[in-house]
Amino acid sequence: MERLRTLLKKIDGRGYKAYKELKGSYQFHGYRLTLDHVQGDPFARPSRISIHVPSSVAPLSPEFCSGRIRKTAAEDFLARGVARAIQAHVKGQRGIGKSGEIRIETSGQQILVRNSVLIDSEGIEARLTVGLPAAGQTIMARDAEEMFFRELPEVVAHGLYFENLDKGSFQRHVESAEDQHYLRGLLLPNNLAAFVADNSLLPRQSGIDDRPLQGKKVVPFVAPDSLACTLVLPNRGKVRGMGIPRGVTLIVGGGFHGKSTLLHALERGVYNHIPGDGRELVATDPTAVKVRAEDNRVVSNINISPFIDRLPFARNTTNFSTENASGSTSQAANIIEALEDEAALLLIDEDTSATNFMIRDERMQRLVVREKEPITPFLFRVKEMYHDLVVSTILVMGGSGDYFAVSDTVIMMDSYRPEDVTLNAHGLVDREQVQEKLSDLPPIVRKAERRPDAGRLNPVRGKKEVSIETRGIDTLLYGRHEIDLSKVEQLIDIGQTRAIGLIIHYYAINYADKAGNITEGLKLALKDVEEQGLDILSPWKTGTLALPRLHEVAAAINRMRAAG
Ligand code: ADP
Ligand code: MG
Numbered sequence: 001m002e003r004l005r006t007l008l009k010k011i012d013g014r015g016y017k018a019y020k021e022l023k024g025s026y027q028f029h030g031y032r033l034t035l036d037h038v039q040g041d042p043f044a045r046p047s048r049i050s051i052h053v054p055s056s057v058a059p060l061s062p063e064f065c066s067g068r069i070r071k072t073a074a075e076d077f078l079a080r081g082v083a084r085a086i087q088a089h090v091k092g093q094r095g096i097g098k099s100g101e102i103r104i105e106t107s108g109q110q111i112l113v114r115n116s117v118l119i120d121s122e123g124i125e126a127r128l129t130v131g132l133p134a135a136g137q138t139i140m141a142r143d144a145e146e147m148f149f150r151e152l153p154e155v156v157a158h159g160l161y162f163e164n165l166d167k168g169s170f171q172r173h174v175e176s177a178e179d180q181h182y183l184r185g186l187l188l189p190n191n192l193a194a195f196v197a198d199n200s201l202l203p204r205q206s207g208i209d210d211r212p213l214q215g216k217k218v219v220p221f222v223a224p225d226s227l228a229c230t231l232v233l234p235n236r237g238k239v240r241g242m243g244i245p246r247g248v249t250l251i252v253g254g255g256f257h258g259k260s261t262l263l264h265a266l267e268r269g270v271y272n273h274i275p276g277d278g279r280e281l282v283a284t285d286p287t288a289v290k291v292r293a294e295d296n297r298v299v300s301n302i303n304i305s306p307f308i309d310r311l312p313f314a315r316n317t318t319n320f321s322t323e324n325a326s327g328s329t330s331q332a333a334n335i336i337e338a339l340e341d342e343a344a345l346l347l348i349d350e351d352t353s354a355t356n357f358m359i360r361d362e363r364m365q366r367l368v369v370r371e372k373e374p375i376t377p378f379l380f381r382v383k384e385m386y387h388d389l390v391v392s393t394i395l396v397m398g399g400s401g402d403y404f405a406v407s408d409t410v411i412m413m414d415s416y417r418p419e420d421v422t423l424n425a426h427g428l429v430d431r432e433q434v435q436e437k438l439s440d441l442p443p444i445v446r447k448a449e450r451r452p453d454a455g456r457l458n459p460v461r462g463k464k465e466v467s468i469e470t471r472g473i474d475t476l477l478y479g480r481h482e483i484d485l486s487k488v489e490q491l492i493d494i495g496q497t498r499a500i501g502l503i504i505h506y507y508a509i510n511y512a513d514k515a516g517n518i519t520e521g522l523k524l525a526l527k528d529v530e531e532q533g534l535d536i537l538s539p540w541k542t543g544t545l546a547l548p549r550l551h552e553v554a555a556a557i558n559r560m561r562a563a564g
Contacts, residue, residue: 001028004148012141016041019132027394030057031156036541042097046129050541051156054123058161063329064174065119072113073177073272077170079106079117080274082126082159089154094143096325098131102151105495105544109210109279110271113178114495115534116543124160127543151215172275175235178283183239183283186231189257190243192347192391194266194284195231197241198222201278202258202265206476212278219258219416222285226420227411239281242418246345246392247408248382250425259396259418263349266394267490270549285392289338289551292352293327294487298559301450305442306381307357310374317374318442321562328355328375335378337558339391340448340519343553346385348378349396359402376441382406389446405429407500448517452557457508459501468501470494476501481560490556495546502537502545503529507553522553 004026011018017040025034030053037048062164066075082104094100104126105116118125133143140256141367158164186196196202200221203213212218223229223242230240244266251259293416305317308329331354350358360377383406385391397403410425411418459479461467469477473494474486478501485491491500507525517523528536534545 001026004033005145008141008145008148011139014139016132016134016137016139017058019047019144022132028153028156030161033152036127039098041137042095042099042131042134046098046101046103046131048541048543048544049128050072050128051126051128051152051160052123053156053160055121055128056123058124058163060119060124060162063169067178069178069181069272069401070174071119073111073174074109074170075114075117075119076107076118076127076177076274077165077173078124078160079104079114081165082117082128082155085155085158089158090147090151094133094147095135095140097134099133099140100143100147101131102147102155103238104128105546107493107495107546109273109277110268110492111274112271112493112495113530113534113547114543115545118533126156126160127541169275176275176280177272179233179235180280180283182234183231183281184270184286187285190229190231191246192229193246193249193394194241194244194269194288195229195241195282196221196223196244196262196265197239197281200241200262200265200280200282202282204261204264207224212276224411224418224420227409227418237446241281242411244394244411245409246390247386247401248392248406249394249409249411250403250407251394251396251411251413252398252421252425253413254399257413259398259413260349260351262413262418263347263394263396263418263519267347268492271489271492284347285345286549287343287551288342288347288490289334289341289343290347290349290489291334291338292331292349292433292487292489293354293357294325294330294334295327296324297330297333297484297487298323298561299325299329300452300558300560300562302333302336302558303449303546304329304332304336306444307335307376307378308374309376309442310371312374323561328357330354331378333558336444337554338551339444339446341390341554342519343551344391346391346393347395348393350399350448351396358397359400361400361402379403379406380441381444385444389444401425401428405431448519451512451515451518451521452560454508454512456560456562457557458510459505459508466505468498468505470497470501473497476556478504478556478560483554483556483559485552485559488552491548491552491555493546495544496548496552499529499534499537499545500548500553503548503553504557506537518554518557519550522550522557525555526550 020038032052034050039047065071081549090102133140184432205211227242229243265282266284267290269282273280300321302322404425410422412421459466476483511521512522
């Protein structure tokens with residue numbers, strides 16, 4: 001600690017590069033501070049530091065971090081505490097560029113596996129970034145000293161010392177996460193695709209603000225009796241809620257009655273949420289995939305023939321590629337890819353679907369005979385997908401009654417309240433009718449045959465052998481590829497985008513040539529990451545990664561252009 005103080009005195013007023021001398025470890029009262037990487041100038045990416053608090057100094061109660069789920073929740077809780085402590089104790093701007101800022105990466109409303117705070121038997125490690133202060137290119141060592149000797153000790157004490165933490169909130173955080181994980185595990189044994197507990201608060205502040213909508217007008221969720229079930233969670237005990245059975249479920253209702261809001265909550269139900277979010281007890285099959293139309297997306301070597309065949313000029317669709325898919329083609333590819341990734345539940349909203357992919361009504365079927373229509377609407381396959389492949393669908397469809405005949409459950413949203421209208425809907429249709437049309441359709445193949453060729457996964461760009469960057473959460477720059485992830489709706493954190501790039505590289509090196517197909521290879525790569533931690537992905541120490549699901553990693557590879 002004194003050595004750092006002396007070094008700072010020595011480099012005060014010198015050129016920025018002299019900060020490099022600080023690299024190394026320093027023992028503070030109660031923790032060790034390490035400068036892992038020192039930035040080259042005040043506008044560059046800020047310096048990376050790590051803080052080790054040994055368990056001998058600030059032991060965590062074991063019940064707060066035993067087991068994978070509790071540990072992840074505890075790490076999440078600590079990272080948020082550090083972020084709050086930074087808000088409270090760090091002055092911020094102290095010169096040009098990033099001078100003075102101290103940051104830690106945390107999640108939004110969800111609890112994700114990250115590497116900004118890690119707990120192990122030896123203690124807690126937190127990874128932060130620090131903008132080393134400068135005026136022009138001149139080191140402002142006195143400001144740096146304040147950051148290291150006044151601000152950071154406060155951040156560590158308030159964010160990481162167990163004795164200073166709010167034990168009640170901490171306990172709620174880990175117990176809630178554990179319940180959510182457990183609830184997700186109860187779905188399959190109860191033959192459910194999803195569950196929404198009574199009193200859940202689904203609406204959000206806005207499309208870009210994932211925090212709960214506040215105020216008296218928010219209508220809490222209440223399950224209709226006929227779909228209600230009661231499940232028992234380890235911490236919270238009994239919860240009543242709406243069980244959405246596996247099979248084909250329709251969500252109907254007038255415009256603005258809360259259909260899409262319910263579906264969005266289900267999309268996020270694959271993740272655990274922080275207490276107070278309102279969606280803590282909304283659980284969805286962990287493999288659920290939101291499927292939508294995605295005009296202009298890249299498609300590479302996908303068998304979309306189950307939905308699209310007999311194109312004009314006999315263009316083959318069993319191994320289909322395009323640089324800019326249409327609405328229906330992209331939605332077909334998205335479904336086939338979801339099946340490859342072993343999705344057991346598809347989530348679809350009419351708002352983001354291609355109409356000609358979803359339905360074709362009686363009159364149109366009579367006018368345009370089947371031989372002249374390449375598209376087989378989802379309508380004709382959704383039932384088969386459940387019966388033959390055990391893939392359930394939850395579909396928001398307010399504009400057409402065609403799906404009544406193929407649905408198992410129909411839920412109507414009425415002023416944000418769900419009602420079970422299955423019997424009414426089935427009373428309106430002849431349920432045998434649609435079945436007959438299935439006979440001569442190309443088979444749906446679940447397994448990916450392909451393995452992306454290693455050349456395509458080479459992250460080389462110009463002189464850099466490995467160039468993997470992100471531009472916001474939605475764009476992954478992998479080698480010479482620019483991958484658009486803006487329509488991959490269950491990708492929720494830029495840390496996941498960063499990790500996806502690194503996982504693709506890891507997969508390319510370790511498994512691309514060995515594994516049977518792309519799905520198998522990615523599963524092996526993700527297994528390594530889950531078992532050994534996100535750190536195996538990066539050659540240097542970072543705290544900026546968050547774990548994505550298999551589906552989101554595959555989605556990125558699937559959106560790479562064939563030629564780099
Ligand atoms: P739909 O898809 O049926 O047209 P939306 O789900 O888009 O309807 O919801 C319409 C509006 O109602 C949105 O602004 C949403 O925030 C709001 N909303 C949804 N659910 C609730 C609720 N439970 N309480 C209050 N407002 C809600
Ligand atoms: Mg809607």
